Amino acid sequence: MNQQQQIIDEYQQHQNKKIWLTIILITLIAIAVIWSLLSGSVEISVTNIISVLLGQGSNKLQAIIWNIRLPRILTAVVAGSGLAISGAVMQSMLRNPLGSPYTLGISHAAAFGAAFSIIIFGTGSVHSSSADAVLVNNPYFTSGAAFICAMLTTLIIVAVAKYRNAATETMILTGVALGSLFTAGTTALQYFGSDVEIASIVFWTFGDVGRVVWSELGFMSALVLGGSIYFIYHSWNYNALDSGDETAKSLGVAVDKVRLGGMFVASLLTSLIVSLVGIIGFVGLVAPHIVRKISGGDEKYLLPLSALMGGLLLLVSDTAARTILAPIVLPVGILTSFLGVPLFLYLIIKGRKYW
Amino acid sequence: MKLEIDGVHFNYQSQSVLEDVNFKLDHGEVLALIGPNGSGKSTLLKCINRILKPQVGSILIDGDITTDYHQQEMAKCVGYVPQEESKNFPTSVFETVMMGRKPYINFKAQDEDLEIVAAIIDELGLEDIAQRNINQLSGGQQQKVLVGRALAQQPEVLLLDEPTSNLDLKHQLEILNLIQAQIKDNISSVIALHDLSLAARYSDKIIILKDGKIFAAGGLEVLTPENLEAVYEVEVSVADVGGRKVIIPERPI
Numbered sequence: 001m002n003q004q005q006q007i008i009d010e011y012q013q014h015q016n017k018k019i020w021l022t023i024i025l026i027t028l029i030a031i032a033v034i035w036s037l038l039s040g041s042v043e044i045s046v047t048n049i050i051s052v053l054l055g056q057g058s059n060k061l062q063a064i065i066w067n068i069r070l071p072r073i074l075t076a077v078v079a080g081s082g083l084a085i086s087g088a089v090m091q092s093m094l095r096n097p098l099g100s101p102y103t104l105g106i107s108h109a110a111a112f113g114a115a116f117s118i119i120i121f122g123t124g125s126v127h128s129s130s131a132d133a134v135l136v137n138n139p140y141f142t143s144g145a146a147f148i149c150a151m152l153t154t155l156i157i158v159a160v161a162k163y164r165n166a167a168t169e170t171m172i173l174t175g176v177a178l179g180s181l182f183t184a185g186t187t188a189l190q191y192f193g194s195d196v197e198i199a200s201i202v203f204w205t206f207g208d209v210g211r212v213v214w215s216e217l218g219f220m221s222a223l224v225l226g227g228s229i230y231f232i233y234h235s236w237n238y239n240a241l242d243s244g245d246e247t248a249k250s251l252g253v254a255v256d257k258v259r260l261g262g263m264f265v266a267s268l269l270t271s272l273i274v275s276l277v278g279i280i281g282f283v284g285l286v287a288p289h290i291v292r293k294i295s296g297g298d299e300k301y302l303l304p305l306s307a308l309m310g311g312l313l314l315l316v317s318d319t320a321a322r323t324i325l326a327p328i329v330l331p332v333g334i335l336t337s338f339l340g341v342p343l344f345l346y347l348i349i350k351g352r353k354y355w
Numbered sequence: 356m357k358l359e360i361d362g363v364h365f366n367y368q369s370q371s372v373l374e375d376v377n378f379k380l381d382h383g384e385v386l387a388l389i390g391p392n393g394s395g396k397s398t399l400l401k402c403i404n405r406i407l408k409p410q411v412g413s414i415l416i417d418g419d420i421t422t423d424y425h426q427q428e429m430a431k432c433v434g435y436v437p438q439e440e441s442k443n444f445p446t447s448v449f450e451t452v453m454m455g456r457k458p459y460i461n462f463k464a465q466d467e468d469l470e471i472v473a474a475i476i477d478e479l480g481l482e483d484i485a486q487r488n489i490n491q492l493s494g495g496q497q498q499k500v501l502v503g504r505a506l507a508q509q510p511e512v513l514l515l516d517e518p519t520s521n522l523d524l525k526h527q528l529e530i531l532n533l534i535q536a537q538i539k540d541n542i543s544s545v546i547a548l549h550d551l552s553l554a555a556r557y558s559d560k561i562i563i564l565k566d567g568k569i570f571a572a573g574g575l576e577v578l579t580p581e582n583l584e585a586v587y588e589v590e591v592s593v594a595d596v597g598g599r600k601v602i603i604p605e606r607p608i
Contacts, residue, residue, distance in 0.1 A: 004473040007485050011449045011469065014486055095443050236457050242442050243454065249406050250437075251508070252430030252458040296488065297444035 018301040025308035036073045036319040041327045075209040076318040077311040079273045082224035084310020086266035087284030089231050092238045093262045094168045100285040101270040105179030106150050110274040112182040113149030115189045115201045117142045143275040150271030153178050207278035207333020227269045235299035280333045282340025283310050357382050357543040363412035372398045373567045380543045387554035388547040390564035396547035400514045404435045430458035434505030438516040445490040451500050455507025475503045495526030513544040531557045551602035
């Protein structure tokens with residue numbers, strides 16, 4: 001009996017470590033938020049920031065904090081969380097460490113939708129909080145078109161997968177094929193586009209959390225929160241699925257239903273995020289892998305921790321993108337790719353034991 | 356009668372894999388399924404477990420037809436140890452055995468679940484490696500973990516698909532001793548086995564499958580050179596060593 005109690009105690013110690021990791025990540029996000037609020041071309045002191053947050057301070061400071069910095073910061077956290085938790089779920093559902101919106105062609109589809117809207121419907125360009133290099137005609141229409149194409153891809157993948165009994169290879173191969181198709185489509189559109197239109201497309205694909213307004217942020221937050229609750233509720237099922245379909249079935253999991261549901265919600269989240277902020281690479285892929293390396297593969301913790309890690313990564317990246325070449329503001333998508341690739345290679349070389 | 360297989364047919368596309376399989380298994384009995392590769396052993400286990408759905412025939416547990424069971428109820432009733440399993444994102448030994456409690460857990464594991472898992476880990480002798488990742492373990496230890504997960508389901512019927520195929524001699528005996536010890540607790544078990552001597556040593560009943568049909572069924576007496584030669588197309592001798600049946604393959608026919 002003592003022996004058994006010891007086994008339970010050890011297990012609970014390991015669980016406690018994961019709870020500590022949660023607390024540490026939340027603290028780091030809080031610190032990053034403060035750092036990010038303080039960073040920018042206009043220097044604002046901590047006391048001024050507090051007074052602005054309490055509804056005081058000059059109109060100029062109010063505008064900088066409430067209209068520029070805060071929505072940008074929250075967008076980074078929410079979009080990063082959404083991309084990371086969706087990436088973690090896609091990796092589990094596909095039983096593949098490369099599962100991400102890229103593998104499934106969702107990002108490419110969104111880029112095609114935006115390009116289509118910019119060139120065919122002449123919606124011009126996207127709003128840029130930083131460079132103002134391109135005109136703002138109709139960002140909503142552009143995002144809407146990107147979302148529709150991304151969801152269309154999702155529906156095709158899910159439909160093909162359903163036809164083939166939700167086989168993971170089917171989903172990945174369908175995604176790769178659709179990704180190539182949309183890339184070709186985007187290239188074809190660019191061939192016919194004017195210089196300004198091509199610049200708009202390129203700028204849209206850069207991925208930039210500075211273009212989201214409060215109403216969009218609210219909608220995105222609600223969806224990311226709802227999706228995360230859905231995923232965490234299913235974490236036992238996802239754990240079982242990772243042991244293979246047969247084992248999962250013998251543990252009482254409705255395999256096809258759980259897999260299609262998980263893929264649909266994960267794709268919905270990434271579609272929405274990509275359509276609002278553009279393509280932000282590697283957060284969805286890297287964040288879950290970092291968490292797995294630190295705290296193991298148990299989905300009950302992996303999913304919420306991935307969300308926190310993704311939010312933290314994107315916020316830190318975005319703040320760095322705003323400061324390293326200040327006053328030039330880099331689109332965060334470029335930075336995450338630059339940081340993500342070496343980090344990912346490091347994980348593959350050093351840490352492959354865990355998958 | 357614990358487990359009853361009644362006229363099961365299973366076709367994969369147009370090819371018949373199982374044909375009119377019938378048998379009964381009583382409380383606490385161990386049945387060894389033997390037969391060459393492709394004779395339908397794994398398919399039969401999967402049909403019993405509802406991973407595959409037979410086109411004809413039914414499977415009954417305690418007289419109740421299993422297609423009426425809710426998926427969750429079925430998982431509480433039947434434990435399954437697959438032939439092999441690869442995890443992409445490995446979990447610890449404790450977490451893996453805990454998966455066997457899934458049919459009982461809504462969202463949060465209760466103290467009772469933790470106690471059951473700890474008792475199984477203790478019994479399997481895995482206490483020193485309970486927090487290690489399963490991909491860091493040897494083949495024998497991994498197999499024990501998978502058996503542990505099936506035991507955590509507290510099943511009435513335990514299905515094992517060649518549980519000893521990748522193991523060294525010591526681990527083969529350990530795994531089968533362990534299963535035998537559990538069977539006393541009123542679990543009935545069906546084990547697909549390649550090693551005929553182990554089948555003879557650990558089972559109460561034997562079914563020899565050939566091309567998806569039952570070629571012979573009964574007690575140890577079905578392990579005759581004639582039966583085995585007809586099924587495996589190998590000349591065999593059956594020896595008696597210290598009261599145990601030992602099957603020695605001689606040469607292909």
